Amino acid sequence: MKVRTATLALSCLSLFVTVFPAQAAQVPPSAICADLKTGVIKNLETATCPRNSWDLGIAPLLPGVERPQKFDPVMAHRIAALQVAAKNAGFAIGIRSGWRSMDVQKRMFNAAVVKYGSAKVARRWVLPANESMHTWGLAVDFKLGADHAKAFKWLEANSFRYGLCRKYKNEWWHFEPTTTPGVRCPAKLTNAAG
Secondary structure: HHHHHHHHHHHHHHHHHHHOOOOHHHHOOOOOEEOOOOOOOEEOOOOOOOOOOEEEEOOOOOOOOOOOOOOOOHHHHHHHHHHHHHOOOOOOOEEEEOOOHHHHHHHHHHHHHHHHHHHHHOOOOOOOOOOOOOHHOOEEEEEEEOOHHHHHHHEOOOOHOOEEEEEHHHHOOOOOOOOOOOOOOOEOOOOOOO
């Protein structure tokens, strides 16, 4: 009986391997890197990026355990690589706002409540400090140079390559690291309130 069971198990395993062969092409890269001078992205099968490149991470970025005092390091790499690539394409993309302290975000939210008349409406534009990705160093508000329309078109077409996505339909400037570099962004939310 044991021999028959083992033979049956081997037959099933053989059938599984035949029907579902390994697909080496679907193995994700070990590192996604961007050249410091050009912003050109390379998927590598090494554990780390070379010295002359930024490590862009291999997944969407999530908040850590403790709130940081600056941008998440991989977020900073993604922004810098995007800016270099934009510059090489002829566009100036700067940072209007990035990491914010809890106190700054609280003041911004309170000012929005006064401006819009209620917390519910204010949330469409500014989130409370405990909900904002700015306080985690995982959000950036871009500003564009002189050729705003063309720079915006470039940003919309290329930001996903750097793992950055425009999060809200009503805020063209607000981007978060909600995708793996090179993977298309999820659908935009109407506004910060959802």
